[in-house]
Amino acid sequence: MNYKRFPLGSLWTNGFLFWDNQKTGFFVDPGGDPADIISFMQENDIHLEWILLTHAHIDHIGGLSSLAPYASKGVAVSRDDENLLSDPDLNLSQWLGLDFVGWKASRLLEDGDKLQIGEFSISVIATPGHTPGSLCFAVDHNGELLLLSGDTLFARSVGRTDLPGGDGELLSRSLEKLTTLPDSMPVLPGHGPETTIGKERESNPFWPERKK
Numbered sequence: 001m002n003y004k005r006f007p008l009g010s011l012w013t014n015g016f017l018f019w020d021n022q023k024t025g026f027f028v029d030p031g032g033d034p035a036d037i038i039s040f041m042q043e044n045d046i047h048l049e050w051i052l053l054t055h056a057h058i059d060h061i062g063g064l065s066s067l068a069p070y071a072s073k074g075v076a077v078s079r080d081d082e083n084l085l086s087d088p089d090l091n092l093s094q095w096l097g098l099d100f101v102g103w104k105a106s107r108l109l110e111d112g113d114k115l116q117i118g119e120f121s122i123s124v125i126a127t128p129g130h131t132p133g134s135l136c137f138a139v140d141h142n143g144e145l146l147l148l149s150g151d152t153l154f155a156r157s158v159g160r161t162d163l164p165g166g167d168g169e170l171l172s173r174s175l176e177k178l179t180t181l182p183d184s185m186p187v188l189p190g191h192g193p194e195t196t197i198g199k200e201r202e203s204n205p206f207w208p209e210r211k212k
Helices: 035-043 064-070 079-086 168-178 197-203
Strands: 002-008 013-019 024-028 047-052 074-078 107-109 114-117 120-126 135-141 144-150 186-189
Touching: 002 035, 013 035, 013 186, 024 114, 035 064, 047 064, 047 114, 064 074, 074 079, 079 107, 120 168
Parallel strands: 024 047, 047 074, 074 107, 144 186
Antiparallel strands: 002 013, 013 024, 114 120, 120 135, 135 144
């Protein structure tokens, strides 16, 4: 599966560009200046269709206004995080002293939605807890699978729940959904290194099966 990680913004958020064999692509979580992303797309003739947001905190949307004009179909976010795109308190831009003019999503996502982007089939998994509308994206490219977990699941950790809209009990229930995924499935989180479902099942202290 073709993808490239871009560390973005002051918190080095993981942004991911995916593209298929026909050079159709999508980007997940543009958290900062997208100049390197735009250059890479232009150099490799990648046509960007969608920007997908795992959630709408400023460190995941900070570069949205600069990258969104390149996405032919627009921006997709959870229906439950739509209001964060225009509220500087909820998206934390005011907390961090950052300017964000706001953005209007082209599509609002819900649990169980399916997206077809070129050769990619993407399943939307609602995983509230870090924010009310946090999402994970299960990506299938010709049978090759991976999970984009945003700030729901990290290597050996999980997203914090002490920010506006956070809910620890909801996050625990969201993690339960991920226990059905195969151990071999790679996980690309919003911060930190890549991992797998199996590694998290074995050693993540927050994994539901380990807490029982």
